């Protein structure tokens with residue numbers, strides 16, 4: 001079965017438009033799935049109906065999460081937030097986690113996943129973490145930028161058959177306190193968590209980098225999408 005993979009969308013709040021970088025849904029196609037862009041529905045009952053048609057979910061990159069969702073107040077370097085998207089993605093995750101749906105959480109997605117499960121975030125790495133690396137790269141978006149070291153027995157170490165991977169980096173927020181049901185699986189050299197998995201939710205994983213911007217240059221970065229599609233092929237509600 002070719003699984004249907006739902007992808008959350010970005011929004012242009014001023015012009016009231018939703019959109020998504022093509023590389024995300026094209027990665028799903030390249031991995032053997034059928035992509036479906038999800039509008040940020042407001043009603044929880046509608047979110048459940050929409051999600052129940054999907055076999056898997058991808059939370060995509062985007063703006064900052066409102067700090068009230070992790071019991072914090074906005075600090076000076078916080079970026080823009082989108083409350084409609086925050087609410088929608090948190091509702092999606094609540095339902096997906098309850099049903100055991102396969103989920104790949106990318107960049108902002110790994111942060112939403114951590115917040116959904118009770119963790120919190122650095123609102124701005126540069127001002128909150130001393131001696132941090134540059135996590136907002138100044139090179140083209142497909143360029144491998146910093147190293148991520150994997151935990152030896154992690155899903156990622158098995159997936160890449162390697163103890164590390166050089167990834168791209170386009171984020172200024174990151175996981176601070178990890179949610180109890182998540183396991184850190186990969187770190188950049190400054191100690192920032194860049195990859196997570198879960199024992200409780202074995203088909204849920206997240207990356208802080210953007211594999212969708214890299215797979216055209218190097219096919220190994222399609223591995224996360226292939227794994228999600230493989231799992232989603234076995235899942236339906």
Ligand SMILES: [Mn+2]
Pocket residue numbers: 135146168169170171188194208
């Ligand atoms: Mn990074």
